[in-house]
Amino acid sequence: MALAQRLSYSQISQIGKRLQDLAQEKKLDFLLNNFFDEEAISKTVTECFRPCLQEKMHNWLLNTPFSLSLDTSTLVGQNICVVKARYIKPEMTGNGPIFKPSQLQDKIVTVTALKESVDAKTMAQILKDKIFASPAIKSNFQGLTHDNARMLSGTGEGLIGLMRKDIPERFIFDINDPSHCPSFALKYSLKALPGRVMDFIDDTVRT
Numbered sequence: 001m002a003l004a005q006r007l008s009y010s011q012i013s014q015i016g017k018r019l020q021d022l023a024q025e026k027k028l029d030f031l032l033n034n035f036f037d038e039e040a041i042s043k044t045v046t047e048c049f050r051p052c053l054q055e056k057m058h059n060w061l062l063n064t065p066f067s068l069s070l071d072t073s074t075l076v077g078q079n080i081c082v083v084k085a086r087y088i089k090p091e092m093t094g095n096g097p098i099f100k101p102s103q104l105q106d107k108i109v110t111v112t113a114l115k116e117s118v119d120a121k122t123m124a125q126i127l128k129d130k131i132f133a134s135p136a137i138k139s140n141f142q143g144l145t146h147d148n149a150r151m152l153s154g155t156g157e158g159l160i161g162l163m164r165k166d167i168p169e170r171f172i173f174d175i176n177d178p179s180h181c182p183s184f185a186l187k188y189s190l191k192a193l194p195g196r197v198m199d200f201i202d203d204t205v206r207t
Helices: 009-024 038-063 120-130 135-140 159-166 178-192 195-206
Strands: 066-075 078-088 091-093 096-098 104-113 141-146 173-176
Touching: 038 078, 038 104, 038 135, 078 120, 104 120, 120 159, 135 141, 141 159
Parallel strands: 066 141, 141 173
Antiparallel strands: 066 078, 078 104, 091 096
């Protein structure tokens, strides 16, 4: 069933191990005592868990500098945009907060469903609605990491350009995600190869 629902191997493993622990502790009664209705689960998450988690995240972003990483993907025919926040969680001491690189946090801030076609203004609106809830959060924003798509990286009408206009008092770092660089290097290298070399590669892959 888990595979049919397209869960990852890691997710299936974690669920299985958690059920094993609950079975050993004799705490599986909730499976019989609760009604697992899809609509009820959705309302519980959106009306209870999400507001609490958003408030907690916004409190962190209010009190520490942070950067964002943004990526889009298509899952089961649905276009989604995922935004993560990276910040150093301060260690509170009698002399005030201490920021250690070892306390770097990497948290998902929002997952938003997208329409078929989106532009930089749509992305900017998502960040405004989901993250920049107050001027204080904007003042802690340091930069954006992305996959170098044109609508994100353009300094004029791209997302970075729009954000720099919206927050003119700060310099916003624009960083291409290093994990995408090898993919781009391979993509454009293959385009430069002669046709007969590509035919050889295709034949090799097929065999």
